[in-house]
Amino acid sequence: MFTPLKRIISYGFKNFRRQPTLHIATVFILVISLSLFSSLLLFRSGIKYIVAEIQKKIDVSVYLKKEAPQELVEEIKKGLVGLEEVEEVEYISEDEALKEFKERHKDDPLILESLEVIGENPFYPSFNIKARSAGQYAAILTFLERDKFKDAVLKVDYTKKQPLIEKIFKITSSLNLGGLLLTIFLGLIAVLVTFNTVRIAIKDASEEIAIMKLVGASNWYVRGPFIVQGVICGVLASIITFLLFFLLSYFSAPKIVALTGGFNIFAWFGAHAFSLFLFQLGLGIGLSVLSGLIAIRKYLNV
Amino acid sequence: MISFENITKIYPPNIVALEDVSFEIKKGEFVLIVGRSGAGKTTLIKLLLREEEPTRGKIFFEGEDVFSIPRKKLPFYRQKIGVIFQDYKLLPTKNVYENVAYAMEVMGAGESEIKRDVPKVLELVGLEDKAYNFPAELSGGEKQRAAIARALIVRPEVLVADEPTGNLDPYHTKDIIDLLQKINNFGTTIILATHDRDIVNSLEKRVITLEKGRIIRDEEKGELLF
Numbered sequence A: 001m002f003t004p005l006k007r008i009i010s011y012g013f014k015n016f017r018r019q020p021t022l023h024i025a026t027v028f029i030l031v032i033s034l035s036l037f038s039s040l041l042l043f044r045s046g047i048k049y050i051v052a053e054i055q056k057k058i059d060v061s062v063y064l065k066k067e068a069p070q071e072l073v074e075e076i077k078k079g080l081v082g083l084e085e086v087e088e089v090e091y092i093s094e095d096e097a098l099k100e101f102k103e104r105h106k107d108d109p110l111i112l113e114s115l116e117v118i119g120e121n122p123f124y125p126s127f128n129i130k131a132r133s134a135g136q137y138a139a140i141l142t143f144l145e146r147d148k149f150k151d152a153v154l155k156v157d158y159t160k161k162q163p164l165i166e167k168i169f170k171i172t173s174s175l176n177l178g179g180l181l182l183t184i185f186l187g188l189i190a191v192l193v194t195f196n197t198v199r200i201a202i203k204d205a206s207e208e209i210a211i212m213k214l215v216g217a218s219n220w221y222v223r224g225p226f227i228v229q230g231v232i233c234g235v236l237a238s239i240i241t242f243l244l245f246f247l248l249s250y251f252s253a254p255k256i257v258a259l260t261g262g263f264n265i266f267a268w269f270g271a272h273a274f275s276l277f278l279f280q281l282g283l284g285i286g287l288s289v290l291s292g293l294i295a296i297r298k299y300l301n302v
Numbered sequence B: 001m002i003s004f005e006n007i008t009k010i011y012p013p014n015i016v017a018l019e020d021v022s023f024e025i026k027k028g029e030f031v032l033i034v035g036r037s038g039a040g041k042t043t044l045i046k047l048l049l050r051e052e053e054p055t056r057g058k059i060f061f062e063g064e065d066v067f068s069i070p071r072k073k074l075p076f077y078r079q080k081i082g083v084i085f086q087d088y089k090l091l092p093t094k095n096v097y098e099n100v101a102y103a104m105e106v107m108g109a110g111e112s113e114i115k116r117d118v119p120k121v122l123e124l125v126g127l128e129d130k131a132y133n134f135p136a137e138l139s140g141g142e143k144q145r146a147a148i149a150r151a152l153i154v155r156p157e158v159l160v161a162d163e164p165t166g167n168l169d170p171y172h173t174k175d176i177i178d179l180l181q182k183i184n185n186f187g188t189t190i191i192l193a194t195h196d197r198d199i200v201n202s203l204e205k206r207v208i209t210l211e212k213g214r215i216i217r218d219e220e221k222g223e224l225l226f
Helices: A002-018 A020-057 A070-082 A094-104 A109-118 A134-144 A162-204 A206-215 A219-260 A265-300 B041-048 B071-079 B096-105 B111-124 B140-152 B170-185 B197-203
Strands: A060-064 A086-092 A126-131 A153-157 B002-011 B015-025 B030-034 B056-061 B081-085 B158-162 B189-194 B206-211 B214-219
Touching: A002 A020, A002 A219, A020 A162, A020 A219, A020 A265, A060 A070, A060 A134, A070 A086, A070 A126, A070 A134, A086 A094, A094 A109, A126 A134, A134 A153, A162 A206, A162 A265, A206 A219, A206 A265, A206 B096, A219 A265, B002 B041, B015 B041, B015 B056, B015 B206, B015 B214, B030 B041, B030 B170, B030 B197, B041 B056, B041 B158, B041 B189, B071 B081, B081 B140, B096 B111, B096 B140, B111 B140, B140 B158, B140 B170, B158 B170, B170 B189, B170 B197, B189 B197
Parallel strands: B030 B189, B030 B206, B081 B158, B158 B189
Antiparallel strands: A060 A126, A060 A153, A086 A126, B002 B015, B002 B056, B206 B214
């Protein structure tokens, strides 16, 4: 049982050694495909990070009247927490607002002095609201504009942020869609190029396949060494791609941090190294073996 | 051992390759099938190997109807018939030793069996010094001897040779024919398809002459007349 398997594996390695140019060419095509897929993965992670960062910075502030009845304030808070669009609600009392303001400007005696001059606390209590996504602020706004809250709500600080929020929302959703389309399109090209390379390599061996069948080899005995060769190519290609990305992310990390406002590609690489390598290994072996199996089918039906 | 019964093969639409061909070959015989290109020699061999199905008629091998052998058992049937071709059909990426061993491997032979038999058969065909050369490094005659070694390694009952000397010079041709005779002397039935007048006339064996798909002569110690 094990003898045929041993022979198949040994022939796979022998064939690989005996036709170095053909196999090196296949490995490099695979490296290109894998690099493409890996960069798309990285690109999408980068975009996700940027979008998340921007969304974190968006919030809506609702300033409450100082004389607002306590029950009404409680009702607003309860209502906000109950909204499914709302991720987080934070109540900031007028004292807290003052304290925070003083803290922020503690090195600026002029501002602190002018506060003294006013004499009373010029701040209003407020709600700081974060939505789950950039597109959901409209719903929150509708909630706050209800008539019964008129006695409590002084001002909703959203309108001035609205164009910015909508713009970001538009950009992020089109970036996501664009990234997806790009992934599909480039992925298709990578698969086709790989398939074609492997197909040419196997066409080169078509006469050999016919002879093997003629001598009496079973289909699996013919296929076996090609599968082994495919696995070798896939493994080599994924190792090369992994090292390539290791170096690339190491050297480009500082520039990309500056460009994206904090996305550390090397840290990302470090955190995902294992799964990235598995992804590349699986894709590399899968692509080359599957292409080989499809291409060889034509020549096996003797 | 082998009998063709009223075999007719028509390739669509209406090319008649063989028409009503009947003959019998006994165990241990050396039979020449002669005729011009297109006379039907190769079709006859393809039918014997069941690479093609006849339009009409039957072929029996040791009493068994060749065309009713189940597909799964076909490899076992084909193992009984060794074949060599004009273009040798050696595996280009394998050396002589591996080419011969490959035929044993696909039959599921063990490593020790292969190590024992392959050198013997290479010695028989005179290629023991070229065991680790690749086909591209061999002369035509050596390639054909390697192919014969591969055909013999599985101990076939019949060795079919389809124009084995078609690409060889007279010196190597004689070499190969002598080898085939040697193999025949060991008891293997030989079917040799050729249109080489010198071979036919010097061998003095049974000759079946085909013309336009029909047997026009079948005689012991025959000659090629045209």
